Amino acid sequence: MIGVLWMNFELKKSVEDKKQVFGWANVAEDEQGNTIEDYQGDTITGEELEKTAYDYVLKFRDTGERHNPALRKKGKMIESIVFTKEKLQALGLPKDSLPCGWWVGFQITDDDTWQKIKKGEYNMFSIEGTAQIENVNKTIQAKSFLECYQS
Numbered sequence: 001m002i003g004v005l006w007m008n009f010e011l012k013k014s015v016e017d018k019k020q021v022f023g024w025a026n027v028a029e030d031e032q033g034n035t036i037e038d039y040q041g042d043t044i045t046g047e048e049l050e051k052t053a054y055d056y057v058l059k060f061r062d063t064g065e066r067h068n069p070a071l072r073k074k075g076k077m078i079e080s081i082v083f084t085k086e087k088l089q090a091l092g093l094p095k096d097s098l099p100c101g102w103w104v105g106f107q108i109t110d111d112d113t114w115q116k117i118k119k120g121e122y123n124m125f126s127i128e129g130t131a132q133i134e135n136v137n138k139t140i141q142a143k144s145f146l147e148c149y150q151s
Contacts, residue, residue, distance in 0.1 A: 019108040021117060022079065025053070025125050027101035036099070046100040050082045053102045063106045065113060067126065074113040079105030 027036045028046045035043050044052070057080050065071035081087070083098045104125065108114045116122045 019114050020078065020105060021108060022103070022105040023125055024099075025102040025104040025127055027099045029100040031096045031099050033100075046082075046084055049100070049102055050084065053080060053082045056080075063108070065116075065122070074110040075106045075108040077104060078107045079103070
């Protein structure tokens with residue numbers, strides 16, 4: 001089954017004078033390796049998240065508003081890294097110091113969109129895409145992103 005993947009994650013930082021926003025685009029596992037569910041109760045493996053992030057960076061990099069094709073090209077990606085246990089080790093960081101997740105930053109080029117971010121109307125990242133949905137037997141209760149990372 002193919003479905004649409006929608007994930008929302010809180011903005012963690014904005015640099016007002018530069019019109020830049022940063023935060024988690026997606027988190028697959030928390031720092032202890034527990035699976036994280038998105039708002040729809042879906043999960044993604046770290047490996048699939050990494051492939052998805054690379055595909056986005058190679059082919060798209062634009063940001064828009066509310067998954068509306070008419071509202072695309074409101075900004076451009078300026079930062080992207082998928083933190084995995086292997087990358088944390090390569091960086092000399094403890095393997096449980098960060099979640100397995102995709103950290104992103106965007107340069108917002110549209111003034112109206114930037115005003116919506118400043119007012120708090122847009123306070124999260126939301127990923128749109130298609131996914132092959134697989135029913136899995138959930139033997140372990142996954143935590144939601146909000147349970148783990150909302151401040």
